[in-house]
Amino acid sequence: MAHVDNLRRHFPVLRRVVYLNTGRAGALPDETVQAISEALAAQLHEGRRGDSYWQTLTQMRELVRDELAHLFHVPETAFVLTNSTTEGIHLALWGIPLEPGDEILTTNVEHPEVGLPVATQRQRRGVRIRVLDGALPKDELCRQLEQRLTPRTRVLVCSHVSYATGHRLPLEALVEVAHRYGLWVVVDGSQGAGAEPLDLGSLGVDLYAFPGHRWLCGPQGTGALYVRADRLEELEATLLGPAAVREPAAWTPDGHYLPAASARRFEHTEGEVSAWLGWWHSLRFLRVTAGWEYVFSRTHGLSGMLMDKLLDLPGVTLATPRDQRAGLVHFALEGVGPDVILREARLRDIDIQTIPERGLVRVSTAFYNTEDDILRLVQALSDLRRG
Template sequence: MRPVGEMDLFLTPAGRIMYPGDNLTDVQALREQIPALDGCVYLNCGTFGPVPSQSTDEVVRLLRLIESDGPFNPDVNETVHKVYETARESMSRFVGASSDEIALTRNVSDGINIVATGFDWEPGDEVIITDQEHPSGALPWINLSRRYGIKVRMLPLTHNQDETVASLEDLINPKTKLVFLSHVSTRTGYRLPAKRLCDVSHANGVPIMLDGAHAVGQMAVDVKDLGCDFYAGCGHKWILAPQGSGFLYIDREWIDKLKLTWLGWGMTEEYDLPSLSFESVSEARRFEYATMNWAHFGGLVKSIGVAEELGIENTEARISELATNLKQRLSDIPGIEIESPMEPEISTGLVALSTAGLNHEAPGKWLWDEHRILVAHNAENQWMRLAVAHFLLEEELDRFVECMTELSEDR
């Protein structure tokens, strides 16, 4: 498999991607499977990705089967169990793990909390996070600081991977119990040098967890190659899967060492109430408990299938091409300041920009109300984030640039 950077990318006006010697991948065919794209320019995969019809149809089929025939009907139960385990196998394959190292969760937040509460924390212990974490990537550690007196240390992110590595080397110390970093910054789309950071952490005898919310689905992820101990991801962003479908990778070495916090039926191998004893399974699924929304994992299987059919290298290359071109064009518009890195090798499809210079109090709302362009925008902070996904067409990005140019001219 060749690195993305060695591929020669050709984009046709029809929105097709072709690599020399490879089959033609028709983006238009993908778009026809995603109803949400009919009515808008969808630039917000970073919050929720639009779901292909085949994934939605599978969720509806399974939900109807479960609720109409009864979830404990033996035939239904067998079907649902197979779908659920297929989701585990599909996700493990997608991120380069073994299926026994994957716990199925609702989202990244589940995974972070499972790991955060799985350590025996003591006053003075330290955890390192970045200064650009999503609230769900910061609050669990802040909570631990209140409950147990641990210290949360913040690694400042710049758009320089060498500086990022050096910052971790400076922060890590004998009191560091865990390093928690985003694989891709939710704020700017900066691609952290995850493998190098894992090496630094392990060289100091410290386990490391990565938040893969904005990595899985838009770029190749191999948890074994990265060398992380824990990796949390979700289906509802770049994989284009239903909400409520996520995963937590736990390296096999940590499965029995990580403490259990939430327990319930389904995670035990042996259980005896009179003797108040139990033995949990020695797989990552020991961190799954109680009833899940089984049908949504059927949708996850379908969405992963679509992603694999497209080829993650194709997806990553197209996103890089579209995002790089868009940033270059936006940087020429007066009043817009790009906050994301410009270099493709440290960038992703997340493009952040300041709208402070546009003299418009709610450009995100205006884009939706007037042009049906969906973005993430914080009017108070005058910050906008675009998620440049592989299903977008060049003419859609042209429309966005024209709209931002119009706002700039109204200053």
């Protein structure tokens, strides 16, 4: 049995749905759902009492950090556990010391989970926002970045992979330019984390926020923020809670406290044990059962196959550059609107996404997809084209 066939047995949804929408929410492995169910059943029958529940909560959060450290090749102490990318971006931006009149550079291909936290900096702190054309080729984008810099520019905020176009931004080059001028670099990793290999330490990005529920196949309400070690002391804590202090008694009523020595100092809540247990099971499944190398190569290979098949169809325009792709492929079909394509796909139990404001269809190719999934989508498009 092929590896993909063995893996697909762990995702019951794949038995009836062509699941090409991991960029919105990844499919859940069976062991993840079972672990969550058992944890909730234990709470139902045993309650959340004694030391066991709280010890398990702490243990699960540390196990999640260990898995993230393995995936991103940085120490586990570098991760702040969050409930979403949006929370991570907010923690990053509110933690950076900014003054009225300081400037944030961002791009025009960002998700609202980035755009809205940036907007709050303008509204609440008087920060100016300058926008780059994120769809430009690498050299042109880096040139535009340098041209837009002023003495008040402090931060670059951008995506790893754009939700709107599917292209991977040239992070390595952008980080190099931004750091040359002393900027902080904050990255939305929603469509990159788990879709392609990433060494956060080598990349040099300052802050990288990502969710657990997309390419990392975890439950909703999980996520993390990576903080580069040499930025730890510069970043200011925004929301404080018991999770942020060095030990339970490391604070006083008159406003003094000792922060945790790690990035945990930016955590304000511990969350729910079943969610962290579930995400840990998903991360372990991806590492042990699937294998990260397989996950990345399969995702990349299927996105390339999809592009080839789409280009064989008359009237298709690809919005995602082949040499800047990860797991998302965006396209338009001449004479057929994205809403029509979405409706036809749903009639055939094919789960995809649209980007209405750009007139595009978005397809996510994950490691558990098959060549047949791609062909079924292409056949649906072909039928619509003839139709």
